[in-house]
Amino acid sequence: MSGLNDPSTQWWRHAVVYQVYVRSFADSDGDGIGDLPGITARLPHLADLGVDALWITPFYTSPQHDHGYDVADYCDVDPLFGSLADADALIARAHELDLRVVVDLVPNHTSSEHEWFKAALAAGPGSPERARYIFRDSPGGPPNNWSSVFGGPAWTQVDDGPDREGQWYLHLFDSTQPDLDWRNPEVPAMFEGVLRFWLDRGVDGFRVDVAHGLFKEETLRDQVLAEGATASSGQVNTDHSMVSRELKDEPMWDQPEVHDVYRSWHKLLNEAGPDKMAVAEAWTQSPESTVAFVRPDELDQAFNFAWLLADWSAEAFSDVVTSTLEAAQPVGASPTWVLSNHDVVRHVTRYGGGAQGLARGRAATLTMLALPGSSYLYQGEELGLEQVDVAPEDRQDPSYLRTGEVGRDGCRVPMPWAGDNPPYDFGPGSTQPWIPQPADWAPLTAAAQAADPDSTLSFYREALRIRRGFAWSAGDEVEMLDLGADVLAFRRGPLTVVLNCGDAAAELPQGEVLLASGPVDGKLPADTAAWLR
Ligand code: GLC
Numbered sequence: 120m121s122g123l124n125d126p127s128t129q130w131w132r133h134a135v136v137y138q139v140y141v142r143s144f145a146d147s148d149g150d151g152i153g154d155l156p157g158i159t160a161r162l163p164h165l166a167d168l169g170v171d172a173l174w175i176t177p178f179y180t181s182p183q184h185d186h187g188y189d190v191a192d193y194c195d196v197d198p199l200f201g202s203l204a205d206a207d208a209l210i211a212r213a214h215e216l217d218l219r220v221v222v223d224l225v226p227n228h229t230s231s232e233h234e235w236f237k238a239a240l241a242a243g244p245g246s247p248e249r250a251r252y253i254f255r256d257s258p259g260g261p262p263n264n265w266s267s268v269f270g271g272p273a274w275t276q277v278d279d280g281p282d283r284e285g286q287w288y289l290h291l292f293d294s295t296q297p298d299l300d301w302r303n304p305e306v307p308a309m310f311e312g313v314l315r316f317w318l319d320r321g322v323d324g325f326r327v328d329v330a331h332g333l334f335k336e337e338t339l340r341d342q343v344l345a346e347g348a349t350a351s352s353g354q355v356n357t358d359h360s361m362v363s364r365e366l367k368d369e370p371m372w373d374q375p376e377v378h379d380v381y382r383s384w385h386k387l388l389n390e391a392g393p394d395k396m397a398v399a400e401a402w403t404q405s406p407e408s409t410v411a412f413v414r415p416d417e418l419d420q421a422f423n424f425a426w427l428l429a430d431w432s433a434e435a436f437s438d439v440v441t442s443t444l445e446a447a448q449p450v451g452a453s454p455t456w457v458l459s460n461h462d463v464v465r466h467v468t469r470y471g472g473g474a475q476g477l478a479r480g481r482a483a484t485l486t487m488l489a490l491p492g493s494s495y496l497y498q499g500e501e502l503g504l505e506q507v508d509v510a511p512e513d514r515q516d517p518s519y520l521r522t523g524e525v526g527r528d529g530c531r532v533p534m535p536w537a538g539d540n541p542p543y544d545f546g547p548g549s550t551q552p553w554i555p556q557p558a559d560w561a562p563l564t565a566a567a568q569a570a571d572p573d574s575t576l577s578f579y580r581e582a583l584r585i586r587r588g589f590a591w592s593a594g595d596e597v598e599m600l601d602l603g604a605d606v607l608a609f610r611r612g613p614l615t616v617v618l619n620c621g622d623a624a625a626e627l628p629q630g631e632v633l634l635a636s637g638p639v640d641g642k643l644p645a646d647t648a649a650w651l652r
Pocket residue numbers: 185188189225292328329400461462
């Protein structure tokens with residue numbers, strides 16, 4: 120049987136997807152910046168790790184103000200990262216290794232260097248070129264009180280000559296990322312072309328950036344702010360490059376019209392083949408609003424940020440598991456889990472850093488990998504990398520440049536592959552990468568860890584190897600077990616999973632320990648998880 124809803128073709132339902140941050144994965148040409156041939160050369164690392172797919176962050180033509188999330192040409196490769204031929208070679212090599220390729224799609228905004236925006240500036244107020252973006256006349260100040268996610272106002276005024284006051288354009292992110300007007304039919308038409316372009320080149324899916332954006336409440340009314348709150352668009356709390364969500368009035372996000380776009384993309388993807396997928400990055404306010412993005416005729420998956428936002432407590436993790444599964448069940452979508460990505464503080468550091476942070480990170484990972492659905496891993500977590508305290512002069516995140524807050528550079532430090540000193544084989548020769556690597560990473564390189572059976576890399580490989588044996592057969596049901604307030608415990612098919620979030624060792628349930636995140640000896644130590652059968 121094959122067809123639209125045949126789960127056997129829906130490879131993503133229980134996949135492990137590895138996020139490649141292109142600038143920081145591997146550099147082939149010695150310019151200190153990762154690139155597509157660098158990724159291709161390192162694909163065996165992903166095959167050996169045992170993941171099913173890789174998601175690659177934007178490598179399209181871009182002035183790199185937001186490191187590729189500011190796209191100037193959606194259908195070409197930035198020379199910094201290679202060429203279209205390099206993209207084809209990457210996709211072909213990945214497929215040879217049985218790895219699916221998911222590319223990033225950035226539909227909420229273009230770069231200010233996109234030809235559409237340049238034409239909009241040149242054509243002036245009232246033109247059809249301006250109507251692809253959100254330009255407004257607003258003498259004396261911005262049209263409303265919205266803030267950019269990256270700090271400061273969400274509006275920038277342009278110069279329309281000496282005879283009139285310049286118009287303002289909306290940018291929910293950096294001023295070099297003007298928001299498109301999705302009510303203009305030219306915009307959806309352009310993105311359908313972009314989807315088809317990459318599908319024709321053989322990609323297996325898309326990660327949809329800011330999927331909850333796209334439409335703004337048509338009146339562009341002010342955001343109602345809680346007393347004492349500063350105007351903010353949520354998503355990235357730039358203080359700690361962490362994320363925080365609270366229920367608030369958000370006329371700029373999660374508008375109902377956005378779902379029509381995903382219904383049309385669903386049809387387009389299905390026409391391209393039953394095995395094409397899309398995953399939404401949607402920072403919505405509740406599990407119910409996230410699930411709207413994965414109704415059967417919309418996108419296939421949505422990131423579940425609740426898992427990475429949960430505190431280190433059995434109760435918090437248990438609540439997330441229960442509410443995630445409950446929300447996903449009625450729409451039949453496969454749930455997702457994620458602990459780290461290129462926008463948040465690495466989870467080993469979030470969990471306190473050092474030996475305890477690493478123990479907790481491994482334990483949370485093992486727990487996540489046992490749950491039904493897909494797990495998204497972020498490059499370097501398989502090495503146990505921590506957030507790096509990047510020196511102010513090396514910081515490049517636009518949120519840092521707009522606000523002076525630390526920003527997200529610390530989770531984007533280039534990968535250490537081998538050797539005793541930076542650049543740790545990140546690229547050829549001794550060129551130092553675009554963000555300096557710490558001097559003490561030699562024991563963390565992939566080569567050093569591959570040789571050590573107790574390393575974090577060996578642990579990830581073993582977990583993914585065992586996972587392949589049950590991921591598809593263990594079913595979607597999770598039965599929560601009560602092993603005390605400090606222990607998260609559940610059964611999924613033949614597997615029993617225990618995570619000890621308390622301070623003292625806990626009893627292990629009956630069964631054979633298949634894998635543990637740290638040493639176990641009759642009991643389950645604090646900050647440790649185990650799989651039993
Ligand atoms: C998404 C990306 C983030 C980017 C932003 C604007 O949240 O993950 O890195 O800065 O969108 O495109």
